[in-house]
Amino acid sequence: MTASASDLVPRRVTGSRKPVSRDETQAKLDLRSRAAMQIKPGDHYTLADRFEEKVASHGDRVFLVYGEQRLSYAEVDARANQVAHALHARGLRCGDVCALAMENRPEFFFYWLGLAKLGIVTAVINTQVSGRPLAHALETVEAKAFIVGEECLANFALTEDRPARPLYVVADAEKPATAADREILTADITAEVGAAPRTTYPRAGRAGVRAEESMLLIFTSGTTGLPKAARYSHMRWMSSGDVMEVTLKTGPDDVFYCCLPLYHGAAATSVVSTALKCGASIFLRRKFSTREFWSDVRKHGITVVQYIGEICRYLLNAPAHEDDRNHSLRCMLGAGLTPESWARWIERFGEVQIFEGWGATEANTAVINIDNYPGSVGRIPYWEKSNLRLVRFDVETESHPRDENGRYILCQPGEVGEGIAFIVDHPDVGAGRFEGYTSREATEKKILRNVFNDGDAYWSSGDLLRYDDEGYLYFVDRIGDTFRWKSENVSTAEVADALSDYPGMELLNIYGVKVPQHEGRAGMAAVVMQPGHEFDPKLFYDLTAERLPSYAAPVFVRVSGVADLTSTFKLRKVDLQRQGYDPKAFSDPLYVRDEEAGTYQPYSEEALRKARLPPFA
Numbered sequence: 001m002t003a004s005a006s007d008l009v010p011r012r013v014t015g016s017r018k019p020v021s022r023d024e025t026q027a028k029l030d031l032r033s034r035a036a037m038q039i040k041p042g043d044h045y046t047l048a049d050r051f052e053e054k055v056a057s058h059g060d061r062v063f064l065v066y067g068e069q070r071l072s073y074a075e076v077d078a079r080a081n082q083v084a085h086a087l088h089a090r091g092l093r094c095g096d097v098c099a100l101a102m103e104n105r106p107e108f109f110f111y112w113l114g115l116a117k118l119g120i121v122t123a124v125i126n127t128q129v130s131g132r133p134l135a136h137a138l139e140t141v142e143a144k145a146f147i148v149g150e151e152c153l154a155n156f157a158l159t160e161d162r163p164a165r166p167l168y169v170v171a172d173a174e175k176p177a178t179a180a181d182r183e184i185l186t187a188d189i190t191a192e193v194g195a196a197p198r199t200t201y202p203r204a205g206r207a208g209v210r211a212e213e214s215m216l217l218i219f220t221s222g223t224t225g226l227p228k229a230a231r232y233s234h235m236r237w238m239s240s241g242d243v244m245e246v247t248l249k250t251g252p253d254d255v256f257y258c259c260l261p262l263y264h265g266a267a268a269t270s271v272v273s274t275a276l277k278c279g280a281s282i283f284l285r286r287k288f289s290t291r292e293f294w295s296d297v298r299k300h301g302i303t304v305v306q307y308i309g310e311i312c313r314y315l316l317n318a319p320a321h322e323d324d325r326n327h328s329l330r331c332m333l334g335a336g337l338t339p340e341s342w343a344r345w346i347e348r349f350g351e352v353q354i355f356e357g358w359g360a361t362e363a364n365t366a367v368i369n370i371d372n373y374p375g376s377v378g379r380i381p382y383w384e385k386s387n388l389r390l391v392r393f394d395v396e397t398e399s400h401p402r403d404e405n406g407r408y409i410l411c412q413p414g415e416v417g418e419g420i421a422f423i424v425d426h427p428d429v430g431a432g433r434f435e436g437y438t439s440r441e442a443t444e445k446k447i448l449r450n451v452f453n454d455g456d457a458y459w460s461s462g463d464l465l466r467y468d469d470e471g472y473l474y475f476v477d478r479i480g481d482t483f484r485w486k487s488e489n490v491s492t493a494e495v496a497d498a499l500s501d502y503p504g505m506e507l508l509n510i511y512g513v514k515v516p517q518h519e520g521r522a523g524m525a526a527v528v529m530q531p532g533h534e535f536d537p538k539l540f541y542d543l544t545a546e547r548l549p550s551y552a553a554p555v556f557v558r559v560s561g562v563a564d565l566t567s568t569f570k571l572r573k574v575d576l577q578r579q580g581y582d583p584k585a586f587s588d589p590l591y592v593r594d595e596e597a598g599t600y601q602p603y604s605e606e607a608l609r610k611a612r613l614p615p616f617a
Contacts, residue, residue, distance in 0.1 A: 309336025
């Protein structure tokens with residue numbers, strides 16, 4: 001059945017802000033479009049060139065703040081030059097791929113920029129993985145060498161089937177490796193980099209690199225299967241900064257907060273590219289800390305934060321403080337902020353402009369809420385000015401309905417459909433290109449062909465969205481996460497949004513589980529409570545009854561001690577779905593919905609019988 005607004009859980013948008021005129025929004029979008037066109041695919045212009053330009057104009061200004069360190073643009077440039085000279089002496093050349101595994105610390109920038117000066121493609125590696133996932137990543141990028149922060153060396157030591165390549169270690173005084181782990185390295189290059197010349201590495205070595213060529217390989221942080229390495233060109237990376245500069249209206253006095261891992265697209269692209277474009281500073285933290293977040297903002301005058309929805313939830317769950325509104329933060333950009341959390345954030349922390357958006361690491365399109373309109377991920381005032389389209393999608397068959405001519409069918413306001421984007425293929429136009437993955441097969445799987453006309457091609461997002469009569473878009477769910485129960489479509493994202501303010505809850509994961517002798521999947525909630533709070537089954541039931549239609553209310557609730565998260569706070573569902581409601585598969589307390597009693601009962605055969613459900617099989 002094709003998804004529509006009437007058969008998916010309605011998103012409860014809070015706030016009374018009225019939409020601005022379409023022309024007012026379009027004028028802002030036109031500025032973004034012009035910014036996106038500044039760099040041409042064939043330009044011989046790279047990340048290294050842009051950074052060296054900023055060094056020439058902003059050399060004495062602070063670029064990185066890390067702990068008590070304050071590193072100027074000129075100092076970071078000098079350190080990057082040392083890296084370039086040393087790695088060139090080690091045999092790395094323009095066009096090579098080099099894997100970089102390092103936590104958020106200044107050395108990440110020294111090596112990333114040093115590799116860019118050489119014209120080398122940097123493949124940023126997840127610092128949390130080892131074993132088969134790490135070996136897969138290293139095989140995928142076909143790196144000529146691995147540069148590994150000492151703090152990540154144990155992951156490589158645990159990965160015996162990694163490709164045989166030179167492994168260069170960069171010392172880390174904060175997290176030194178064991179002597180046993182250091183046995184796998186080819187060389188510790190810390191000292192030789194420190195002794196290398198600080199003079200500018202000659203541009204001639206990368207002079208032939210075009211803006212359309214790959215600069216980064218970033219792994220998609222999906223919650224299923226092994227990640228894919230997405231290509232990120234110099235042009236797309238720098239254009240991101242060009243676009244966000246005019247969107248956020250940033251300047252050299254802004255301070256960006258970087259607490260998400262730099263191997264992930266959100267931090268490596270939006271934060272760094274925008275800060276570099278406007279000559280601003282970046283406050284760098286190894287990892288996000290609820291306890292330190294606001295003290296960092298106040299101490300360092302942070303004005304711009306990149307967020308993930310769960311980060312905002314952690315901060316909202318922290319105890320209120322009299323200084324909650326005493327801060328320098330003026331805007332936030334990111335994705336995954338629920339309408340409820342949006343309203344609570346503004347109420348508690350003041351009028352911070354929120355730029356909620358939608359896109360993906362590999363996407364050839366993006367939308368962003370530039371109107372501060374609560375709950376929306378962006379707006380398309382006039383569809384003819386965007387390459388994005390929403391097309392009908394049948395969540396039961398996971399396919400696109402076609403019209404009488406075999407073409408895809410556009411969604412109308414209120415209908416839920418897949419977001420797809422026309423792939424621009426023009427030698428002088430960079431915007432709208434789909435750069436794909438290192439795998440040709442994976443790239444082709446993301447392309448829909450002959451969608452509206454013979455020969456056209458569209459990027460398939462795998463996301464369900466909808467838009468309203470004013471052109472505002474709303475994220476609904478990932479395809480595959482929406483499931484059918486009692487002949488109705490249920491969006492996991494929208495159920496989670498509706499229950500997100502359950503008192504004392506730290507995290508909530510909604511998914512569908514198979515039920516023997518039943519079609520579709522029953523809803524299940526995996527709940528993680530905050531320390532000092534206990535799950536109240538009656539209160540949870542009352543909230544579901546108030547907020548959700550009966551078919552969308554979770555049939556089962558699993559109260560977990562910890563959540564299985566990706567490094568960017570996305571909840572993994574594969575193992576949870578496989579375990580289902582089998583009490584032998586886990587030790588977490590399990591509850592079953594009891595409509596008659598108006599509560600959730602502890603799991604038992606009697607509770608299943610009352611719910612008219614068979615035992616798990």
